[in-house]
Amino acid sequence: MLNKLSDSIYYLSNQDDRERPTLGLVCGDRYSLIIDSGNSPQHAKEFLLEIEKINVPPVKYVVITHAHWDHFLGLNEIDATIIVNSQTSKMLKEWQRLSYDDRSLQKYGSTNKLSAMCIKIIQTEISNREGFTLKSPDVIFENTLTVDLGNKVCILEKIKSTHTDDSTIVFVPDENVLFLGDSAYGTTTNDLFHYKQSLLLPMIKDIQKYNAEMFLLGHESICDSNEMNIYWEEVTVASQVVKSPSLEEAMVSFKAEYKRDPNDNEVFFIKAFVNDHILHSQ
Numbered sequence: 001m002l003n004k005l006s007d008s009i010y011y012l013s014n015q016d017d018r019e020r021p022t023l024g025l026v027c028g029d030r031y032s033l034i035i036d037s038g039n040s041p042q043h044a045k046e047f048l049l050e051i052e053k054i055n056v057p058p059v060k061y062v063v064i065t066h067a068h069w070d071h072f073l074g075l076n077e078i079d080a081t082i083i084v085n086s087q088t089s090k091m092l093k094e095w096q097r098l099s100y101d102d103r104s105l106q107k108y109g110s111t112n113k114l115s116a117m118c119i120k121i122i123q124t125e126i127s128n129r130e131g132f133t134l135k136s137p138d139v140i141f142e143n144t145l146t147v148d149l150g151n152k153v154c155i156l157e158k159i160k161s162t163h164t165d166d167s168t169i170v171f172v173p174d175e176n177v178l179f180l181g182d183s184a185y186g187t188t189t190n191d192l193f194h195y196k197q198s199l200l201l202p203m204i205k206d207i208q209k210y211n212a213e214m215f216l217l218g219h220e221s222i223c224d225s226n227e228m229n230i231y232w233e234e235v236t237v238a239s240q241v242v243k244s245p246s247l248e249e250a251m252v253s254f255k256a257e258y259k260r261d262p263n264d265n266e267v268f269f270i271k272a273f274v275n276d277h278i279l280h281s282q
């Protein structure tokens with residue numbers, strides 16, 4: 001079922017056990033815009049069926065927040081203008097060249113090109129896989145793009161992000177709502193989960209300039225500004241105490257700086273920043 005955030009904004013909640021991210025819908029007087037197309041044609045179909053049940057203008061645009069499979073593999077189901085930033089466009093080209101038959105999938109699995117979960121979803125939720133080719137984007141932008149849906153503007157911006165180099169966020173000024181995709185999360189490199197430390201403060205600046213009141217996140221659904229501020233605070237204090245690949249040093253520095261033990265979230269972030277140093281020292 002779609003969640004209604006306002007008269008013009010809806011979203012389908014994320015579903016973690018099936019690696020399904022949050023999907024968004026913004027409606028103007030004339031058109032509607034989808035944010036992320038789902039992790040499979042099946043996911044996209046279910047979203048479109050939910051949209052049919054509500055009385056909204058036709059879907060004219062779909063924005064992909066970044067080129068991670070769970071956010072775009074449903075693209076082919078959506079008959080709309082596909083909008084991405086130029087970096088996402090480059091990364092999607094690789095997916096357009098892939099084959100989706102069992103033999104190819106097995107090969108991608110054994111070389112770690114695709115995760116086991118991704119292969120499972122492809123096998124169970126894409127029909128006619130043998131001939132499947134991912135659609136190409138129609139509109140490619142560099143830094144920002146404004147889309148008018150009819151008395152409802154969406155501002156798309158490619159921001160600096162700790163998650164990927166191709167993160168697009170979508171701001172709806174009328175409602176003060178910001179769709180973040182996965183941009184605020186860390187990332188995994190060589191099996192190590194880490195936050196790109198150098199990008200943290202530039203990213204927070206890019207996001208906070210909108211003064212949004214509500215945030216939609218790829219794998220959390222919805223946060224208000226209070227929850228988001230706590231998140232920024234915890235991740236920032238964690239970052240400030242990590243200056244080397246030593247977890248022990250960071251923990252000592254935290255206690256000296258803040259005169260308390262870090263909470264569970266802060267420990268999680270400290271470890272991720274330490275991992276970032278480990279990766280850079282290799």
Ligand SMILES: [Zn+2]
Pocket residue numbers: 066068163182
């Ligand atoms: Zn992602």
